[in-house]
Amino acid sequence: MSSDTAQAAAVQPFNFGLEYIREHFGSNTALFTQQMTHNVYRSNSETLIDHMLRCLDLTGRESLLDLGCGNGFILRDVASRLRAGGRAVAMDISPAMLELAKRNVTVSWAPLEFMEGRAEDLSRFPDGTFDRVMANFIFHYIEDPDLVCGEIARVVSDRGHAIVTIEARHSMPEMYAMHFDAMEKVGFPAEFIARLPRTRRGKMVLDNSAEILSRHFDSVEEKPYPDALRFETPEPYMTFYVDGHRFCGAKAMAGDEFPDSMFDQLYATVEAKVKSVIAEKGYFELSKQNSVFVCK
Template sequence: MAASSAQPFHFGLDYIRVHFGNNTALATQQMTHNLYRQNRETLVDHMLRCLDLTGRETVLDLGCGNGFILRDVVSRLRHGGRTVAMDISPAMLELAKRNVTVSWAPLEFVEGRAEDLSRFPDGTFDRVMANFIFHYIEDPDLVCGEIARVTSDDGFAIVTIEARHSMPEMYEMHFEAMEKVGFAPDFIARLPRTRRGKMVLDNSAEILSRHFGSVTENPYPDALRFETPEPYMFFYATGHKFCGARAMAGDEYPESMFDQLYAEVEAKVKARIAEVGYFELSKRNSVFVCR
């Protein structure tokens, strides 16, 4: 495909509030990652090991989402512990409130942006979690600086990041199908061909080291393996909204185009499963412990 001078689509604040305006996409991704993972340990258990909680920490969950990780954290706190859960999306905060049903220690929900933690004094928290928020952060240094500022001297932060080229099999198949179905080259060229974000696995240690004295990477390699096409297609079309294409199409393309795209990708997945017995997405995540 010839190079295009069109600017890439912007997946900024408006996109975030729409994409995370309900639980459908996020819950679909979480369910799929847990059901079809090949790593014996869940990613949440990996994060919890990295958090190394005694139960008496003050914790900030920055970008708590629907509370999927938060509920495991707060259930481990006891007398002396406290959690603040922050998210930019009011809808996600409401979901988190409903999902976190067991909390032995104080738990507060606040709406806010990771770029501005000015409501918290320096060194407020023994643990700060920032899990998968950097896909949507325009200024990683600003956010990392704020995380470092509110982390206590004897505490630490964990930052969970997905590799830019995670799940390449999904993107390769997706773009081949888009071209075959007939989406305009300029539209295709504006879409992300990998995981989004200015801070990804390749540069996370470098950026975090500008704000913390010690940064340790704890890799979590995994793969999602599908033996039938239906769960993958749900993950692709509902969880990832056709790799962002559906959200950016607006009224430019009729729904019938996405029906064709769905059918083309489904045919490719079925062919792969018929050939080797499964369709697999390779994934790379890491949890960075920052002191």
């Protein structure tokens, strides 16, 4: 093993665990910025939510669990499609997100309940409680995906199904490549840079989802949602990068270790690169790879 390889192996990645999740989702800024950007600047003519709704295949009379409901952005459309005989339960680990979801989901024709809880523990629900379970983008923060997939499979009824929406590990490579190139140019220490994620986080991502889900469901069908985010001016991308992704996690992990001036330089360096790409091509584009897995 070379000295460089040994040094890289010794680096401990930053922990984006439970404490980070509760802090990151303690306000609506990051999540809403991502949601807004994905919808306004998408290349796919169909919204991802419409794609999810087709995969849910609702009659309106189902009992549904939204696992990791966040700010209710997706639940809002789902709940409005339920009717007499249906009901929904929204669960999230963050009390702040649950409060936002309560305010955002303004139309529901069927009973709707909000619960604080973790995806790893659905013991409050008996086997086969729900006709539909949806888990959208939660597995980037799950340490034991088999435990969560097993719980989802347990609470889905024999006649129902779950949908799991997930992103590829190497989605948006353009953002990460530009970000880390700029960090090196600005002069962030190599040890700090090495501890940051260079791809989408999570032990279960698009690349291995079918394999993991198939251990818990008899039938797993992938429904891809290809997309790209196209920016014709730098401002919306910079908002997405800074507010939506917090400098790809660097700001959250930096604490007080680095002065704000270094992040100002990082901002300026990335912005200059985005401007140069737009000047050359007419747009700056992030390639995205998402899929919905329909699990029975």
